[in-house]
Amino acid sequence: MKNTENPVVSIHYTLTNKAGEKLDSSIGAEPLSYLHGAGNIIPGLESALSDASVGDKLTVTIEPADAYGEHNEQQIQTVAKDMFKGMDKVEVGMQFQADSSTGPAIVTITKIEGDNITIDGNHPLAGEQLTFDVEVMEIRSATETEMEHGHIHGAGCNHE
Structure with a gap:
């Protein structure tokens, strides 16, 4: 079965950046479906x-526009520390969900200087050229419910 008409596809992958550093991999774990x-x-x-078909192996290099987008300086802002009142600890690297003009977004704390906290709404891989080494492990038909919900059902899914 070819990968057409909204099937569920399971792949093993290794993700590297332009420098060849491994960023993520499914090898040794369950495939990504x-x-x-x-x-x-x-x-x-x-x-x-x-x-793609089951058994296909490919290496794909993806430019930022077709991955997590270009890095956007307008997504970075400095806010007052008191925006985080009620939190025991605020550290660089912490992530929070925030409301944005386009809906919910994840922001990351990138710098803390006194009472000023810099947050970044860019995806951590924004602006990065990414390379995926992929092997197609399985392709199956999606269930009617999966098609209705727009995602697969299985481990980690909280509804049937």
């Missing part, structure tokens, strides 16, 4: 897997 065509993975990788 996603509903193809539903936007569950970055657009560049989904596009590259559109004609």
Whole structure:
């Protein structure tokens, strides 16, 4: 079965950056499964897997625009420390969900200077050229419910 008409696709992958540093991998764990065509993975990788079959192995280099977007300086801002009142500890690297003009967004604390905290709404991989080494492990038809919900059901899914 080719990877068409919104199937559930399971892949093993290793993700590296432009410098060749390994950023993530599913090797030694469960494959990543996603509903193809539903936007569950970055657009560049989904596009590259559109004609894949079980057993295919490919290396795909994806530019930022087709991955997590370009780094946007407007997504970085400095806020007052009292915005984090009630928290026992505030540290660089902590992430929070915040409301943005485009809906909920994840922001990361990148700097703390006195009473000023710098937060960054960019995805940590924004602006990065990414390379995926991928092997297609399985392709199956999505269930009606998976199609309705726009994602696969299985481990970690909290509804049927």
